[in-house]
Amino acid sequence: MPHVPQYDGTTDLVDHLETFRTMILLHGASDGFLCRAFPTTLMGVGRDWYSRLKPNSIDNFEEFGEDLVRYFMSSRRPQKTAASLMALRQEDGESLKAFVIRFNREALQVPNLDPSAATNTLLPGAKSNELRRALALRNPHSLDDLMAGAEEYISVEETLVALDTNRKRTFEE
Missing domain, CATH: 1.10.1200 (Non-ribosomal Peptide Synthetase Peptidyl Carrier Protein; Chain A)
Structure with missing residues (x-):
């Protein structure tokens, strides 16, 4: 699996998700693999959030990413205008x-x-x-x-x- 820096809840999560998705999709991975592999890029509060998910509560990686982004909205980098x-x-x-x-x-x-x-x-x-x-x-x-x-x-x-x-x-x- 390609190396993706770990997410600790303090940096831009959307950027982290897109970096991970791009790296994994380059290797032809399935949506299910994305969901199973992504938690390996989490640490600290990111891993804590993941560990509190109910089993089988996520249907696909897009939903997984949306839930994660909603939870860590405060760490999102403000968009420049x-x-x-x-x-x-x-x-x-x-x-x-x-x-x-x-x-x-x-x-x-x-x-x-x-x-x-x-x-x-x-x-x-x-x-x-x-x-x-x-x-x-x-x-x-x-x-x-x-x-x-x-x-x-x-x-x-x-x-x-x-x-x-x-x-x-x-x-x-």
Whole structure:
């Protein structure tokens, strides 16, 4: 059986269930096997919950997972929203590139993120007016397009800084 980290009731259970399901289904296991094998991934309060189940009270793995998720609802990771991206701001001393990478990492956690919402949350968070202008002109149609536009801008900015540095060095010599 593939190794799946144990669940102790403190992490995201839905993520744990999906990891387990994916790993086991890759090996062609049946629903019955999923139900019998899953308890081996439980420890602590997760195992306690399982030990209190009445025999034959679960008919399939989907029902098993739903019951488990209901019980451990408080440990579920809150789902990110476009509104949560509004709080992201480029920090003092943080490069534009690092900010865009951080923004993208957060944006990828927002299900069905609308491209205009992504743009409208990235632009106020960035300190660069030039980036805002470049992305507004691009009018991105997807998160991928938004990130590609930001990367293009950053690449140009880094190239210009390198050229200026080389010119200064040549001038000083």
